[in-house]
Structures are given as structure tokens and as C-alpha cells.
Amino acid sequence: MIDGKTKILGVIGDPIEHTFSPAMHNAGLDALKLNYIYLPFHVKPDRLKECIEGAKAMGIQGLNVTIPHKTNVMKHLDEIDQVASMIGAVNTIQFSYVQDNESSNQDNEINVTTRGFNTDGYGCVRAIEEKTSINDKKVTITGAGGAARAVAFQIANSGIDELSILNRNASKAESLAGDLRTNLETIGIDIGIHAYGIDDLKRELSDSDIFIDTTPIGMYPNVDDKPIASADMLHEDLLVNDIVYTPMETSLIKEAKLANATVVPGYKMLLYQGIRSFEIWLGHEAPVDVMEKALLDVLGI
Ligand SMILES: NC(=O)c1ccc[n+]([C@@H]2O[C@H](COP(=O)([O-])OP(=O)(O)OC[C@H]3O[C@@H](n4cnc5c(N)ncnc54)[C@H](OP(=O)(O)O)[C@@H]3O)[C@@H](O)[C@H]2O)c1
CATH class of the missing domain: 3.40.50.720 (NAD(P)-binding Rossmann-like Domain)
Structure with a gap:
């Protein structure tokens, strides 16, 4: 059930309606009873910077990145993992939020760090x-x-x-x-x-x-x-x-x-790139069998 504590993951791309990732990730999140939801976001190339800023402002926990944003998104991120940097493309973004207790601001600012990975290979x-x-x-x-x-x-x-x-x-x-x-x-x-x-x-x-x-x-x-x-x-x-x-x-x-x-x-590569993204975001072993079944169902197999 979605409530005030539900955390958000998602995928950005243009187009996005054909993505199979929400079915796979939401099945994994449900199986582990995690209060998260994974959503598709249609983001046009000229709105990419605002998308990343908006995601930070809204406390989004993680994003997958698909065509055509995998390379262009890199310049909007704080850190790039070594493999992603060598490949020159990112398909996974981890957002880390840390409360700055030293801040002079009475509300204690939240520092956000974005880190890009490539899990395709x-x-x-x-x-x-x-x-x-x-x-x-x-x-x-x-x-x-x-x-x-x-x-x-x-x-x-x-x-x-x-x-x-x-x-x-x-x-x-x-x-x-x-x-x-x-x-x-x-x-x-x-x-x-x-x-x-x-x-x-x-x-x-x-x-x-x-x-x-x-x-x-x-x-x-x-x-x-x-x-x-x-x-x-x-x-x-x-x-x-x-x-x-x-x-x-x-x-x-x-x-x-x-x-x-x-x-x-080919669906196995799609499955395991998603498994790795899931584990990067949640620091938790992914339920491979459940996610594989959901992916096969949505692929119509
Ligand atoms: N399973 C997964 O998780 C996964 C992940 C990513 C992509 N994919 C799939 O992988 C495929 C490629 O994606 P991509 O992003 O790498 O595309 P891409 O960047 O456009 O590269 C396509 C490559 O295939 C070559 N090619 C295309 N048509 C060809 C043909 N008729 N004969 C010989 N070579 C041809 C191109 O050669 P030139 O350089 O000569 O044009 C290019 O090297 C797509 O079908 C995509 O759906 C699957």
C-alpha cells in the first residue's frame, strides 16, 4: 500500500511506455515487502537537467536511465563509477541523502549526492x-x-x-x-x-x-x-x-x-542488469526468481 513513507524508484527515457522494468522491480519490492514503488517517467532530452534536479528535490531514491539519456545524463551527476566512466554511459543512478547537522540553517540542510553506474555489461x-x-x-x-x-x-x-x-x-x-x-x-x-x-x-x-x-x-x-x-x-x-x-x-x-x-x-541480460540496479539502490540481495518470473510474464513468455 502506498502511504506517506513510500519511497520512489523509477526509469527515465524517451520513449518510455514500452519499458519492462516496472513489472520486474515492483515484483521484487513486493516480494521483500519494501515500502517502495518503481515508476516510468517520460523525460525529453531538453528536460534532463531539470529531471535530475527535480528527482533530488523530491527525494527519489534511484533511477534507471534508458535511451536516449545514458550518456548525456553523466554531466548532471556528482560521481561516476569507474566501469560506467570507461563505458561512457550510465543506466543506474543512486541518490544518497545526508542530513547536514553542521549547517547554519536551522532546518538542517539535506545534502544529496548522485552516483552513476552501468549495470548492462x-x-x-x-x-x-x-x-x-x-x-x-x-x-x-x-x-x-x-x-x-x-x-x-x-x-x-x-x-x-x-x-x-x-x-x-x-x-x-x-x-x-x-x-x-x-x-x-x-x-x-x-x-x-x-x-x-x-x-x-x-x-x-x-x-x-x-x-x-x-x-x-x-x-x-x-x-x-x-x-x-x-x-x-x-x-x-x-x-x-x-x-x-x-x-x-x-x-x-x-x-x-x-x-x-x-x-x-537476451532477456537474461535485461534481468541481471535490473538485479544489479536493485541491489545498488537497496543494499539488499534481490529476489531473482520473483523478478525473473515477473519479467517473463510482462514479455508474454
Ligand atoms: N538484453 C538487454 O538487456 C539489452 C540491453 C541493451 C540493448 N539491447 C539490444 O541490443 C541491440 C543494440 O542496442 P545498442 O544500444 O547497442 O544499439 P546501437 O548503439 O544503435 O548499436 C547497434 C550496433 O549494431 C550494428 N548493426 C545494426 N544493424 C545492423 C545490421 N543490419 N547488420 C550489421 N550490423 C548492424 C551497428 O553497426 P554500425 O556501427 O555499422 O551501424 C551497431 O554497431 C538492440 O536490439 C537493443 O534492444 C539489449
Whole structure:
């Protein structure tokens, strides 16, 4: 029940009506009987600064950030977590409120600190680690956009041996690889860049352990599209993760099953990025099963 003590979490984006996050988070909050509510907020890009100021003024406890605000919101925050800073995007904001007892103001001012995190890459890595260890593996990623950046930084920091990035626009893949090499200098993994083409992808996948497709290929309504020619480009020792989650079973995932590969559907990354945000805000272990069921229900699965 909402009362005078109910605390507010939410998600900001433009558009926002299709978000699946409220269902997942409210189910988790209800399961733990926490007096919180998670709401969607439609925020236009030119109102982003006012949105963050308004959230502070209203005592909002935490926000998820989605397209198109993930990068622009950073300049409005006090602190940025190291991973989010390397990725160059924030999807989670934690608001901390501290009463300033030293203040000369009789009402004791409240100091608010905003801290930005990126939990997208964490979500992808945790989803994969449910099925296999990432240590010393060769990982191939298709795409070099926003999601690829989050995934690549997290996975390159998780003990892998080799990373291969293929993108249609080669300069974007170069730029991502350059940022990885600069920021993760000490890690010493082998990073290769390739054009996105069927022959290049086939070669890279032949000795890969993990394949993560971060392109929107196969996303509804283009559900017959896939980033590979056919199942024979895959093999049974490969783990295939398509981060597209509409439909739940993309054409790539269907081909991976035909090849007897291990599959990780895209909704798992969505689930675990939310789990991590929940834990950042509440300092409490999230009820994964309850949140997963709510997410699957709202996805219509
Ligand atoms: N599961 C999750 O939690 C989660 C989280 C975030 C995003 N996603 C999904 O991930 C997908 C990508 O999101 P994003 O934010 O990274 O998008 P983005 O920044 O626009 O990047 C898209 C990338 O895919 C490539 N690409 C697009 N269409 C292609 C095609 N037809 N053939 C080859 N390459 C193509 C682009 O290549 P160029 O650089 O050459 O244009 C670019 O590198 C979306 O479907 C999104 O819904 C899922």
C-alpha cells in the first residue's frame, strides 16, 4: 500500500511506455515487502537537467536511465563509477541523502549526492556465467554500439583470453578496441578487430568459446533476420548469447539450438542488469526468481 513513507524508484527515457522494468522491480519490492514503488517517467532530452534536479528535490531514491539519456545524463551527476566512466554511459543512478547537522540553517540542510553506474555489461556477464566460466575464453562480439561497449568493457575485465569484435562500420569497432586497450592496458588480452562479414564471422567463431550478438538483427518485427548464414557456422562447444529479447527466441538462438550450442536468451541480460540496479539502490540481495518470473510474464513468455 502506498502511504506517506513510500519511497520512489523509477526509469527515465524517451520513449518510455514500452519499458519492462516496472513489472520486474515492483515484483521484487513486493516480494521483500519494501515500502517502495518503481515508476516510468517520460523525460525529453531538453528536460534532463531539470529531471535530475527535480528527482533530488523530491527525494527519489534511484533511477534507471534508458535511451536516449545514458550518456548525456553523466554531466548532471556528482560521481561516476569507474566501469560506467570507461563505458561512457550510465543506466543506474543512486541518490544518497545526508542530513547536514553542521549547517547554519536551522532546518538542517539535506545534502544529496548522485552516483552513476552501468549495470548492462554486468547483466550480460552474469547471464553467461550461469552457463559457463568466462575465464581464459575467446569471446567474439558482433556490433560496436552502446550495448557492445558495455558488454565489451565488462567482459574484457572478467578474465577472458581473447576478444574479437566485428562491426559493419569498421571505424566504430576500431574506436571501441582503442578505448579498451587504453583503459584496460594492464589486462593483456588479445583484442582483434574485423569487418562484419559472413566469412570473417565464420572464421572467428570457429575457435571461439562465446559468441555475443549485440546488433539489433532479428529484433521484432524483423524476426527472420540473423547475423549468421546458418547453423553450420556454430559448433556445440560454443555459447551463443543474443542480447535481443523481442522475440525471446530469435532466429540466431534457433540456429544455435540446431547446432547443439549452449544458448543464453537476451532477456537474461535485461534481468541481471535490473538485479544489479536493485541491489545498488537497496543494499539488499534481490529476489531473482520473483523478478525473473515477473519479467517473463510482462514479455508474454
Ligand atoms: N538484453 C538487454 O538487456 C539489452 C540491453 C541493451 C540493448 N539491447 C539490444 O541490443 C541491440 C543494440 O542496442 P545498442 O544500444 O547497442 O544499439 P546501437 O548503439 O544503435 O548499436 C547497434 C550496433 O549494431 C550494428 N548493426 C545494426 N544493424 C545492423 C545490421 N543490419 N547488420 C550489421 N550490423 C548492424 C551497428 O553497426 P554500425 O556501427 O555499422 O551501424 C551497431 O554497431 C538492440 O536490439 C537493443 O534492444 C539489449
